[in-house]
Amino acid sequence: MDRNKAFVFISLIVSVAILLSGCASPASKDAMVAHSVPITQHHQKTVSIKTQGGSETGAMDSSNISNSDLAKAIEESIVENGLFTQVIHGDGSDYLLNVTIVNMSKPMFGASFTVRMEAAWSLSEQKTKKVVMRDSIESSHTATMGQAFVGVTRLRLAVEGAVRENIRQGLMGISRLQLD
Amino acid sequence: MIRKNWLTLSLLAVVILFNSGCAVNRATATLDPTADLVGIKTIYVTKFAPDGRGINLLISDKLKSMGYSVNTGIDTPKDVDVIVTYKDKWMWDITMYMIELTVIIRDPENNFPLASGNSYHTSLTRKSPDEMVAEVVNNIFKQGVENGQK
Numbered sequence: 001m002d003r004n005k006a007f008v009f010i011s012l013i014v015s016v017a018i019l020l021s022g023c024a025s026p027a028s029k030d031a032m033v034a035h036s037v038p039i040t041q042h043h044q045k046t047v048s049i050k051t052q053g054g055s056e057t058g059a060m061d062s063s064n065i066s067n068s069d070l071a072k073a074i075e076e077s078i079v080e081n082g083l084f085t086q087v088i089h090g091d092g093s094d095y096l097l098n099v100t101i102v103n104m105s106k107p108m109f110g111a112s113f114t115v116r117m118e119a120a121w122s123l124s125e126q127k128t129k130k131v132v133m134r135d136s137i138e139s140s141h142t143a144t145m146g147q148a149f150v151g152v153t154r155l156r157l158a159v160e161g162a163v164r165e166n167i168r169q170g171l172m173g174i175s176r177l178q179l180d
Numbered sequence: 181m182i183r184k185n186w187l188t189l190s191l192l193a194v195v196i197l198f199n200s201g202c203a204v205n206r207a208t209a210t211l212d213p214t215a216d217l218v219g220i221k222t223i224y225v226t227k228f229a230p231d232g233r234g235i236n237l238l239i240s241d242k243l244k245s246m247g248y249s250v251n252t253g254i255d256t257p258k259d260v261d262v263i264v265t266y267k268d269k270w271m272w273d274i275t276m277y278m279i280e281l282t283v284i285i286r287d288p289e290n291n292f293p294l295a296s297g298n299s300y301h302t303s304l305t306r307k308s309p310d311e312m313v314a315e316v317v318n319n320i321f322k323q324g325v326e327n328g329q330k
C-alpha cells in the first residue's frame with residue numbers, strides 16, 4: 001500500500017515536472033541586461049547596434065538567444081549605464097556596434113550547468129568606416145540545481161548569465177576607448 | 181510490475197531533471213562588418229586540443245580545395261592572413277557522430293573572430309565529419325560573397 005502511495009506521488013511529481021519543463025525556453029532579454037557597469041568614460045556620441053550569431057529557440061531546442069533580444073539587452077544596458085547619449089535604430093548614428101556570438105558552449109547533461117560564450121565586439125565610425133575597437137570577449141556563468149531544479153530552466157539561467165557578463169565586459173571595454 | 185514502473189519513472193525523472201534540451205538541426209554563418217575575406221591567401225588551421233579525430237586535417241583539405249595555401253598544427257603563427265580555430269562536439273547514438281561543429285576565422289594579430297560558422301545536426305539527420313566541415317566552411321565563405329566579398 002505504501003509502495004502504491006509512493007508510486008502515485010512520484011508519478012505526480014514527474015507529471016508536474018514534464019508540464020513545467022516543456023523542452024526549452026529562450027533566454028529572457030530582461031535577464032541579459034547588464035546593470036551597474038563600471039563605466040570609465042561616458043561617450044557624447046550616438047550608436048546603432050547590429051547583432052549576429054543568435055538563433056531562435058525552437059520547441060525541440062535548448063535555450064538560445066535571438067539576435068533581436070541580444071540587441072535589445074545591449075541597448076538597454078547602454079542606455080541604463082549612459083555609455084552613449086543615444087541608441088539609434090537605422091542610419092544616422094556616429095558609431096556602429098556589431099556584436100556576433102561566435103561560440104556558445106552549452107552542456108547537455110549535469111547537475112550544475114556552466115555555459116561558456118565568446119562574442120566578437122567591433123565598433124566602427126559610421127562615416128569613415130574606421131574601426132576603433134575589435135575585441136573577442138569570453139564569458140561564462142554557472143547555474144546550480146539550487147537555482148533551478150528543472151534542467152531546461154537551469155540552462156536558460158546559465159545562458160542569460162553568460163550573456164549578461166559578456167555585455168558587461170563589452171561595455172567596459174568601449175568605455176575605456178578615447179572616441180573623437 | 182511495480183518495480184518496473186518505478187524504474188521507468190526514475191529514468192524519466194532523471195532525463196527531465198538533468199537534460200538541457202531536445203533535438204535540433206541548424207546551420208549558420210556570420211561575418212563581422214569590419215572584416216574582409218577578399219585578401220586571404222594563407223591560412224593556418226590550429227588543431228583543437230581535445231580533437232583526437234583529425235578534424236583539423238578535414239578543414240585544411242577543404243580550404244585547400246578552395247584554392248588557399250593552408251597549413252595545420254598546434255601553433256598560432258602570426259605570419260599568415262588568418263587563423264582558423266574550431267570546436268567539434270560528438271554524441272553517441274548506436275554509433276558516435278559529430279553533433280556540432282563551430283569554425284572561426286580569426287585575425288592572427290589579436291585573435292578577433294572575423295567570421296564564424298556553426299552546424300548542429302542531431303542523430304536522425306546526422307552528417308559525416310566531411311559533410312559537416314564542408315557545410316560550415318561553405319556557409320562562412322558564402323556569407324562573404326553575400327557581403328560583396330570573396
